[in-house]
Amino acid sequence: MRAPAGSDGLPARPGARHLSPAPGSKEASLNAAIIVFPGTNRERDMAIALERAAGRPPALLFHRETELPRGTDLVVLAGGFSYGDYLRCGAIAAHSPIMRAVREFAARGGHVLGVCNGFQILCEAQMLPGALLRNASLRFLSMDCHLRVERAGTPFTGRWQQGAVFRSVMAHGDGNYFADAATLDRLEGEGLVAFRYCDARGEATAEANLNGSARNIAGILSPNLRVLGLMPHPENYVDPLLGGTDGLPLFESLVDALAAAPA
């Protein structure tokens, strides 16, 4: 494995080159691996968030790898512009060598988190239903948004109450979630909508649905609740100095779920 981060001679960054538990770290911690595709650009943000919650840095895995590190219990597809968003967002990355291993990992019940471009890749890889279209405004949207927790009690949302509202950052041009009505009905019927865009009071209004997503859907789960895709970036709200810790519960939930009971 070659870790692309930390290659610029700067002091060690979170996430670089550590796979086995660092000396002194708790035995039961999160073994996360972030996949780095050409054009992935939020892997550092994600590594910082995971390290803050888990107390140890995740591994960074280059897309040409064909196997996940032994003991991986969470795979993360981070934000960015994999393959420059050419063809369709996430379409080329979905066929990367490592994605076969990710698909198999998920099929075995492994936990996968896809954020922003990661969500797009999960949809393109048909690990989650639907697609992310151009924002309704036809512009890139970089701003705060509010999310409402629609499904508490999952490995990703255990720290939130049902209906809790939290702030997140959105930064995407193609986050307009789309699926046919039957699929949307099924997602809602089976409780697989994880988050909806809402206003600060928790109302899922049209104004709060900045990118035009179907039924204000911001994030969805797989039927076994172990694969989550969402557009906004909870990893950018894990530090009081950087605007708050509203996104931290997602990562703490994963630590709760995975450090206790390995997949």
Add this chain to the structure above:
Amino acid sequence: MTADSAPQPLPAGRARQLAAEFGLTPEEYGRVLAILGRVPSLTELGVFSVMWSEHCSYKSSKVWLRELPTRAPWVIQGPGENAGVIAIGDGLAAVFKMESHNHPSFIEPYQGAATGVGGILRDVFTMGARPVANLNALRFGDPKLPLTRRILDGVVRGIGGYGNCVGVPTVGGEVNFHPAYNGNPLVNAMTVGIARADRIFTARATGVGNPVVYVGSRTGRDGIHGATMASAEFSADAEEKRPTVQIGDPFTEKLLIEACLELMATDAIVAIQDMGAAGLTSSSVEMAGKGGMGIELDLDAVPQREEGMSAYEMMLSESQERMLMILKPGREAEAEAIFRKWELDFAVIGRLTDTGRIVIRHKGAVEADIPLAPLESEAPLYRRPTAETPKPPPLDPASVPDPVGIEEALRRLVGSPDLCSRRWIWDQYDSTVGGQTVRRPGAADAAIVRIEGHRRALALTTDCTPRYCAADPEEGGKQAVAEAWRNITATGATPLAITDNMNFGNPEKPEIMGQFAGCIRGMAAACRALDFPVVSGNVSLYNETEGRAILPTPAIGGVGVIEDAARAIGLALVPGCELVLVGATRGHLGQSLWLREIAGREEGAPPPVDLAAERRNGDFVRARILAGGVRACHDVSDGGLLVAIAEMALAGDVGATLEPPPAGIPAHAFWFGEDQGRYVLAVEDGAALLAAAAAAGVPAARIGRAGAPGGALVLPGGRSISLAGLREAHEGFLPALMEGR
């Protein structure tokens, strides 16, 4: 002669004619003949014309740029490299520069702006730094014109399209509108990177026989003679120049950043430079020239995107996302493996020699053979005639009655093109990627970007007030530097150095050169007084269309540092704080936005900058911020005091009750005058701050108290202006202009 055969000279008449078409004067062409001792080949003529273009040679500006202070104990690399470098503590360096892409952005706004961002990113990572922040300084024409809206839309999309994709946050910038930019918008892009202070890479090529390596995208026919195009005025046929604009690919740039930084972590690189303006020509000539070497290039080895390209086309192409490196001998395989991993082209295209010449071979023939030393030493250098801008008489505030009243003026000002919220723009830029943006656009006077793994943070800003520069270039030049210094200071950070982007009209006109010289004089004085040296910069001349010049616009990019990011403050008002104004208020209305937007006049002298007071006031404010107790701070600039307070109130969504102005200054001059060197502080203990100011000899006055969340600005006498109404005016302008909502 080191070449095995001589280049094929052009027919003499044809060469003279082409030289003129390529922008060389007859006198300059005479120098080419003298240096070569013969008529040049087409490729040679191309090399001379781009190297001696205004854009690459700085031939009109160099004599003036030498007047700028460039040294300080913390300066590691001043002007002359790809970017400036300063030490920022913890063994780290900040690497930064600002560069214009004005001409391409007028012709093709999206690609022009996008490739502007790409080019400045390369200037920074070329030196071994990971880019951590982008900023920009933009100037557009009259917002009422459809053309202005089209250009603004394309430029903003282009900046976002490139910066968002490469994953470097765009954290700050400035925008002005003025009819002087109708035919010539300005797009100045700035990148700041972080490197280890002891691992800075330069373009100085050394080592006879060392391989010359080409990496990145393939070479195509785009951007040929872009540098020459950027060195001439526009006429009505600007549209026809579209083929000279380059096309950007931010995805390749992202791979190039990662690959270069990965290779830089080894010790395989001797020298490296990006292929920017004048592409392969300037990078090879400058690298060999800086090292006092010769260089041989084999163009057959250059990765090419199109078939049948000539040597001339390859040497002048400005295809994007390309770099040239000199490697240590025997390190080619190691380097190639890294670039192949990142799916980038890699080719050894030449060797360094000891001949002091650049020799270019293509398809078995020598296409160019030029001695490098005279290409540099004999380059034209002009001290062009200057005509001083006549000093405008100061405007007597008493001569300008207030036509609308304070409340109405404030409402109009906060919704005017130059003061309205820039949210519509920054909402299209990813300002958070990287996970270190402590203060985003609009949150503080300077963006605050923490350095990963450290408590330390950068404070970053871009500034210039062109209407001041037009009225009095020297005062305007001073003010541009002072405002950058002030914006950094207002966060609690220490200003360290600047990059400048000098945007002016046709230097062959004495009044334009007078503006240039005046701005430089003012900037130099401010840089000296504020210990704020220039470490990099860019000059963009010939910003004229149909003979009409832009306002003189010396855009300043300022960089400061704060040891603990947690101590940096923003401008959002905090409930319950007392408001204190630091700095002297005289009610200067000349060249103010109030005068232009409310009284409909653009006249008078701009506000003078008292550099001693600037320094004293700023050092006082910074010390108070770092001592704690200051909850918010905002400098007073465009629009004056009441606009500054309104901006703080809107940012915090907190109202305020204001005290009456002192006697002797008309109310509108007090509230909207643009006297310099001032800050509004929101403090927990106003009395303590006033006592400290008195002790420091700094003018300060209590001007009000912050109210509760929401609410209103309550003016002296009890009239109040609701924040909701102000917000509607402030936030409404750009969406209404650009989206019709």
